[in-house]
Structure formats: structure tokens, C-alpha cells
Amino acid sequence: MFRYRNFPADISKKYPRGWSRAKPEWYNAPVNKFLTKLNQRIAARQTFVCVGLDADTAKMPEKFQKSAAPLLEFNKYIIDATRDYAACYKPNLAFYEMYGLAGLQALQATLRYIPEDISVILDAKRGDIGNTSRAYARAVFEEFGADAVTLAPYMGEDSITPFLEYKENYSFVLCLTSNQGAQDFQKPELYKKVAAKIQDWQTRYGNCGAVAGATHPEEIASIRALIPDAFLLIPGVGAQGGELASTVRAARNRQNSGFIINSSRGIIYAADPAAEARKLQLAINSLI
Amino acid sequence: MFRYRNFPADISKKYPRGWSRAKPEWYNAPVNKFLTKLNQRIAARQTFVCVGLDADTAKMPEKFQKSAAPLLEFNKYIIDATRDYAACYKPNLAFYEMYGLAGLQALQATLRYIPEDISVILDAKRGDIGNTSRAYARAVFEEFGADAVTLAPYMGEDSITPFLEYKENYSFVLCLTSNQGAQDFQKPELYKKVAAKIQDWQTRYGNCGAVAGATHPEEIASIRALIPDAFLLIPGVGAQGGELASTVRAARNRQNSGFIINSSRGIIYAADPAAEARKLQLAINSLI
Numbered sequence: 001m002f003r004y005r006n007f008p009a010d011i012s013k014k015y016p017r018g019w020s021r022a023k024p025e026w027y028n029a030p031v032n033k034f035l036t037k038l039n040q041r042i043a044a045r046q047t048f049v050c051v052g053l054d055a056d057t058a059k060m061p062e063k064f065q066k067s068a069a070p071l072l073e074f075n076k077y078i079i080d081a082t083r084d085y086a087a088c089y090k091p092n093l094a095f096y097e098m099y100g101l102a103g104l105q106a107l108q109a110t111l112r113y114i115p116e117d118i119s120v121i122l123d124a125k126r127g128d129i130g131n132t133s134r135a136y137a138r139a140v141f142e143e144f145g146a147d148a149v150t151l152a153p154y155m156g157e158d159s160i161t162p163f164l165e166y167k168e169n170y171s172f173v174l175c176l177t178s179n180q181g182a183q184d185f186q187k188p189e190l191y192k193k194v195a196a197k198i199q200d201w202q203t204r205y206g207n208c209g210a211v212a213g214a215t216h217p218e219e220i221a222s223i224r225a226l227i228p229d230a231f232l233l234i235p236g237v238g239a240q241g242g243e244l245a246s247t248v249r250a251a252r253n254r255q256n257s258g259f260i261i262n263s264s265r266g267i268i269y270a271a272d273p274a275a276e277a278r279k280l281q282l283a284i285n286s287l288i
Numbered sequence: 289m290f291r292y293r294n295f296p297a298d299i300s301k302k303y304p305r306g307w308s309r310a311k312p313e314w315y316n317a318p319v320n321k322f323l324t325k326l327n328q329r330i331a332a333r334q335t336f337v338c339v340g341l342d343a344d345t346a347k348m349p350e351k352f353q354k355s356a357a358p359l360l361e362f363n364k365y366i367i368d369a370t371r372d373y374a375a376c377y378k379p380n381l382a383f384y385e386m387y388g389l390a391g392l393q394a395l396q397a398t399l400r401y402i403p404e405d406i407s408v409i410l411d412a413k414r415g416d417i418g419n420t421s422r423a424y425a426r427a428v429f430e431e432f433g434a435d436a437v438t439l440a441p442y443m444g445e446d447s448i449t450p451f452l453e454y455k456e457n458y459s460f461v462l463c464l465t466s467n468q469g470a471q472d473f474q475k476p477e478l479y480k481k482v483a484a485k486i487q488d489w490q491t492r493y494g495n496c497g498a499v500a501g502a503t504h505p506e507e508i509a510s511i512r513a514l515i516p517d518a519f520l521l522i523p524g525v526g527a528q529g530g531e532l533a534s535t536v537r538a539a540r541n542r543q544n545s546g547f548i549i550n551s552s553r554g555i556i557y558a559a560d561p562a563a564e565a566r567k568l569q570l571a572i573n574s575l576i
Contacts, residue, residue, distance in 0.1 A: 054420070094420045097427035101389055101396075108389075125416055127440060129467040132342070132382045139385035152415060154442045154462055156469020174442055179417040181444020184485060190478065197472060 032207050034147035034170035037119040038231070041087050042257055047281045048248075050121065050233065051082050052264025053091040053110065057099075059269055071099065071106035076113055078268050085277040087260050088147075089114050090233075092123040111145060121233065122146035125174060130158040137163045148172060150211055150233070153194050157201075164205040170231070171208050173198050175223055178213030178236025191219065195226040202230045209233060214261070217246035229253050235262040237280070248287040256288050320495050322435035322458035325407040326519070329375050330545055335569045336536075338409065338521065339370050340552025341379040341398065345387075347557055359387065359394035364401055366556050373565040375548050376435075377402050378521075380411040399433060409521065410434035413462065418446040425451045436460060438499055438521070441482050445489075452493040458519070459496050461486050463511055466501030466524025479507065483514040490518045497521060502549070505534035517541050523550040525568070536575040544576050 042048065055078075057070045064074040079089070091110060096103035114120055122144055126136040140149045140163075148170035151160055163171045175198060176182060176191040186194075194210075201208040210227055212220045214236035223232065232251050237244060244261075251259040263280055270276035330336065343366075345358045352362040367377070379398060384391035402408055410432055414424040428437045428451075436458035439448055451459045463486060464470060464479040474482075482498075489496040498515055500508045502524035511520065520539050525532060532549075539547040551568055558564035 056423075092416070092420055092423075094414075094416055094423035094427065098423040098431065100427070100431040101392055104389055104392065123416075125440070125443075126382075126413070128380070128382055128411075128413055129465065129469075132380055135344075135380075135382035135386040139382065139388070143386065143388040152413070152440045152442050154440050154473060155413075155465050155467060156472030156474070158467050158469040160469075177417065177443050179443060179446050181417075181446040181448075184444030185442060185478065185481060186444070190473065193473060 030167050032170060033168045034119050034121075035207070035231075037117060037147065038088055038260070039257075041118060045084070045087070046285055047085055047087045048257075048260050048284045049082075049085055049277055049281045050088050050090050050260040050262040051078065051086045051267055051277060052123070052235070052262050053078060053089055053268070054095045054264040055268065056095060059265075069106060069109075071096070071103060072109045072113075074268075075106070075110040078273055079110075079113055079115075081272075081274040082267065082277040083115060083118065085274070085281045086118060088119045088121055090121040090123050090262055090264075092264075108144065119147040121148040121150065121170075121172065123150045125150050125152045126163075127152040127155050127159040129155065130162060133159045133162040137166060141166045141169050150174065153197070157197070160201060160208075161205075164201060164208055167205075167207065169207065172211050172231070172233040173201075173208060175210040176212050176216055176219050178215045182213065182216075187219075192222065192226065195223045198230070199227045202227065211235065212251065214243070214247045217243055217250045220247060221250035224250060224253065229255075229258060232259045233262060234259055235264075237261050237263050237266065244283055245287055248284055252288060318455050320458060321456045322407050322409075323495070323519075325405060325435065326376055326548070327545075329406060333372070333375070334573055335373055335375045336545075336548050336572045337370075337373055337565055337569045338376050338378050338548040338550040339366065339374045339555055339565060340411070340523070340550050341366065341377055341556070342383045342552040343556065344383060347553075357394060357397075359384065359391060360397045360401075362556075363394070363398040366561055367398075367401055367403075369560075369562040370555065370565040371403060371406065373562070373569045374406055376407045376409055378409040378411050378550055378552075380552070396432065407435040409436040409438065409458075409460065411438045413438050413440045414451075415440040415443050415447040417443065418450060421447045422450040425454060429454045429457050438462065441485070445485070448489060448496075449493075452489060452496055455493075455495065457495065460499050460519070460521040461489075461496060463498040464500050464504055464507050466503045470501065470504075475507075480510065480514065483511045486518070487515045490515065499523065500539065502531070502535045505531055505538045508535060509538035512538060512541070517543075517546060520547045521550060522547055523552075525549050525551050525554065532571055533575055536572055540576060 055074045060074045064070050067073040096107040150172045175194050198210045209231035212223045212232045214234045267276045343362045348362045352358050355361040384395040438460045463482050486498045497519035500511045500520045502522045555564045
């Protein structure tokens with residue numbers, strides 16, 4: 001066998017930062033099922049559309065309001081209509097909790113109805129002290145079986161890491177939101193501080209992205225500069241009125257991916273939800 | 289009938305800022321049932337103790353673990369033991385959500401078991417865009433029937449006001465928390481900005497207080513300076529280790545009231561929860 005003369009037995013001692021760079025914590029972690037499913041879906045179907053399942057019985061067509069299980073029947077209709085165009089689904093827990101236990105049962109049934117190869121982000125905006133966040137993480141990932149979750153960052157690192165310890169799952173931390181209230185605390189500086197922390201968590205855990213509202217394309221660019229690779233979840237297209245073109249250009253990462261654009265009311269209350277989802281899919285694809 | 293000469297028919301036109309000062313929005317609002325119950329309880333029982341109902345089946349005594357309804361049976365035992373010393377109860381939703389629908393059923397039954405004259409704060413740390421916060425507010429105040437709630441402020445005003453519009457209920461907004469992660473974003477300045485906003489909401493709605501962690505007595509004083517009258521909910525005594533004396537002195541308002549001190553694990557997992565609650569009650573009372 002050919003050998004270089006004087007080649008060290010343990011090369012990492014000679015070139016500790018060159019030949020054998022330190023691996024981040026997540027390098028040998030279990031496969032992240034959210035990223036796997038989402039990346040496959042983006043590659044196979046060319047779609048960056050996240051469909052928000054925020055059903056409100058007062059707004060849905062009358063035939064669903066009259067059915068025995070309005071939330072579930074309406075969600076089934078939306079999922080059937082949009083499954084070819086959806087990169088993922090995002091039910092917001094609030095719209096199920098507002099109907100009490102019956103609403104949460106409808107959510108569970110909805111989650112079971114979503115095809116296994118389409119990932120689910122449970123929009124929960126949770127966050128509490130460490131041992132309490134562990135309980136929330138268990139609720140979201142084990143009880144509901146979501147692939148990903150949204151989190152609120154106000155309580156800092158120990159409120160986030162219990163979620164990141166679920167290596168198969170993914171967490172989107174609120175960074176800049178699309179509502180009027182984003183002015184109150186997030187702007188002009190806090191969201192950048194939060195973005196830097198999200199990148200720190202992403203570097204250490206490999207499963208942490210950001211929520212970045214589409215009403216602020218120039219700020220999305222500054223978030224992308226701080227978080228070069230991780231996924232951005234972008235609400236605020238449609239009902240909340242953001243500019244699609246500038247948003248997509250600011251949000252994509254170096255692989256021309258790494259973002260999903262959510263539309264809830266714009267799709268689910270459209271006369272033709274399938275056409276609306278397809279329209280958003282094509283509009284995004286025309287920009288990248 | 290006696291009349292002053294030249295007395296104007298509509299005095300408010302002559303003395304618009306004197307005789308008939310503008311009333312804040314909440315002046316004619318329905319009675320706030322949380323404040324009514326809590327103030328009566330503080331006056332009648334001389335207690336500022338909030339008992340945190342954060343039952344974890346892994347930590348409760350074995351006889352409850354083996355019962356058919358561990359969460360409910362354990363909570364009944366805690367409520368029976370502490371009802372004479374509790375100013376209010378505070379279940380944290382996370383510890384019920386972690387057991388799925390069965391956990392939330394246990395929470396509903398627990399809420400029904402709490403005596404009607406003791407108010408309940410549902411520790412939920414919710415907050416989302418306006419129409420979604422409205423759904424959460426309905427869940428917390430109508431579905432669960434809580435008297436008060438805790439909220440996360442990251443998303444700003446329109447995420448908070450849907451809760452404040454429930455005039456009979458009360459909202460505690462996270463200001464400074466008792467965990468390590470409070471260093472990440474809240475300190476050194478953000479919590480003061482949040483405190484100023486809370487005071488603004490309190491002035492306009494009359495039913496908004498703050499969560500102020502007991503691990504930071506000097507910061508509680510700065511919060512109290514910004515929020516002179518509203519209630520402060522103070523976690524972090526006991527398991528999280530805050531200093532009681534300096535906390536109480538910093539937290540009380542000009543009426544020597546306006547605060548409640550929460551203890552969860554310190555009371556519910558004590559060998560004698562009644563004695564532990566009584567001890568905290570007397571320790572606080574000895575300081576005011």
C-alpha cells in the first residue's frame with residue numbers, strides 16, 4: 001500500500017482546523033423529517049406555497065357550517081383542493097382552541113388527513129421557561145405530531161432550546177411579523193438581535209428558522225443576511241398585503257430555496273382554493 | 289329650586305376640563321370580575337399567594353399517579369389543601385396540553401372545581417396577529433372561562449388588545465421573566481419599553497397588568513415606577529429562587545397591594561402543601 005513519507009497517523013492532530021474540522025452538534029443527529037419532506041416536496045413539485053388552515057366557521061361556505069363537523073369537513077375540502085400545490089400546511093392552533101376540545105379534536109383529525117409526505121407546521125407561537133417549554137414541545141411534537149412549530153422569542157434561549165432538542169422537528173422563531181404591532185417592539189432593532197440569535201441556534205442545532213413578515217421586503221433582506229441558509233416562513237401575502245416579487249428576491253437563500261410563503265385567508269376563502277394556490281405557486285416560481 | 293345666576297345649561301362647555309373631565313374608555317365598562325374577586329379575597333383573607341397548578345404526573349405522589357385521573361385528583365388535593373391561603377390559582381396550559389385532549393379535559397374539570405370566589409389566571413403566554421389573538425381570547429375567556437390570562441408582547445399592540453376588550457377579564461403581559469433567557473432580549477432595555485406600553489394599555493383599558501420575575505427585585509422597582517397601580521404577577525419565588533423581602537417592597541403599589549406572588553413547584557410538590565402555602569402567605573404579610 002502506498003504511503004506518503006512522514007504522514008501523521010492521526011492527521012487531525014497535525015491539521016486540527018483543516019483536514020478534520022469540528023462538526024456541529026447536529027452532524028450525527030437523526031434525519032430531520034421536516035426538512036427532508038419539505039426539501040423533497042420543493043424539488044419534486046416546484047412549490048414554495050404554505051397553505052394556512054385557519055378555518056373560521058363564520059367565514060366558511062354555508063354547506064360546511066351546516067355539516068356535523070364544520071372544521072374538519074372544510075379542512076378536508078381545502079386539503080383535497082390544494083394538495084398538488086402545497087409545499088406544506090400550517091394550521092394555527094388559535095382557530096381550533098377557540099372551539100374548545102371539539103376544535104382540538106377537529107385539528108387532530110385534520111392532521112391525520114394531511115398526506116404523510118406533506119409536512120405540517122403547527123402555528124402555536126409558544127414559549128415559556130425551560131421546563132414549561134419542554135411540556136409545550138411534547139404537546140406539539142408528540143401529542144399533535146406536528147413536523148414543525150412556530151415560537152415566540154421574548155423569553156430567550158431556554159424557552160427555545162427544548163423545542164430544538166427534537167432533532168427530527170423544526171422550529172420557526174418569530175423574528176419580524178407582518179402585523180401593525182411589529183412597530184411596537186420588533187422595529188427598528190430588536191428583530192435583528194433576534195435574527196442573530198436564531199442563526200446561533202441554527203448553527204448549534206441545525207433545525208431553527210425564522211418567521212419574517214412579507215410586509216417588509218427590505219427587512220427580510222437584512223434577516224436573510226444574518227440567517228444565510230435556514231428556512232424563512234413568510235406570512236403576510238394576500239390578506240395582509242405584502243409585495244411578492246421583492247419578498248421572494250429578498251428571502252431566497254444561495255440555493256434559490258430556503259423559504260416558504262404562507263397564505264391562509266387568501267386561499268381558503270377563495271371561490272376556487274385550488275386555482276388560488278396554483279396561482280401563488282406559479283407567481284413565486286416565475287420569480288426564481 | 290335654587291339656581292346660581294348665569295349658571296350654564298351645559299356646564300361641560302364652560303368647564304370642559306374641570307367639572308366634566310374626559311372619562312377613560314373603561315369608566316362605564318362592566319365590572320372586572322377578576323379584579324373584584326381578587327381584591328375581595330386579598331381584603332378578606334389577607335393573602336397575596338398565587339398557587340401555580342402545574343401538575344406533572346412524573347413528579348406527583350404515587351397514589352395520584354395510579355389513580356384513574358391523575359391530573360384532576362392531584363389538583364383537587366392541592367386545591368383542598370390551599371384554598372384558605374390562595375388569593376388565586378394559576379394553571380399553566382402547557383402542563384395540560386402535554387397530555388393532549390385528556391389533559392385539557394382535566395384542566396376543564398379542575399377549573400370547575402376551583403371555588404367561584406377565587407379567581408383563575410390561565411398561564412398561556414399567547415399572542416398573535418389581531419384576528420388570531422381574538423380566537424385565543426375566545427378560547428381562554430369563553431371556552432375555558434378563565435378570569436385572567438398571561439400574554440407574550442413580542443407582536444405588539446394588536447396582539448394584546450383583543451384580550452383587553454374582554455372588560456370583565458384581566459391580562460398580565462410578560463415584562464420581565466424569571467428565567468435565564470430574560471438576559472437574551474428583555475434586558476437591559478426592552479422590558480422597560482414593554483412596561484411603558486403596558487401602562488399605556490392599562491390607562492386605556494383598565495385591565496392590563498404585568499408579569500415581573502422575582503429574581504430581579506431592583507428591576508421590579510423600575511417596573512413599578514412605570515406601572516404605578518396595576519397588578520404585578522410575580523413568579524420565581526421558590527423553585528426559581530428570588531428574594532422575597534426585596535421583591536415585596538419593590539412590587540407593592542401605593543395601596544400596599546397590587547401584586548400577587550406565584551409559587552408552583554414550591555407548594556404543590558411540598559410534603560404538606562397547606563403548610564407551605566400558609567408559610568408563604570405569612571412571610572409576605574410580615575413584610576407589608
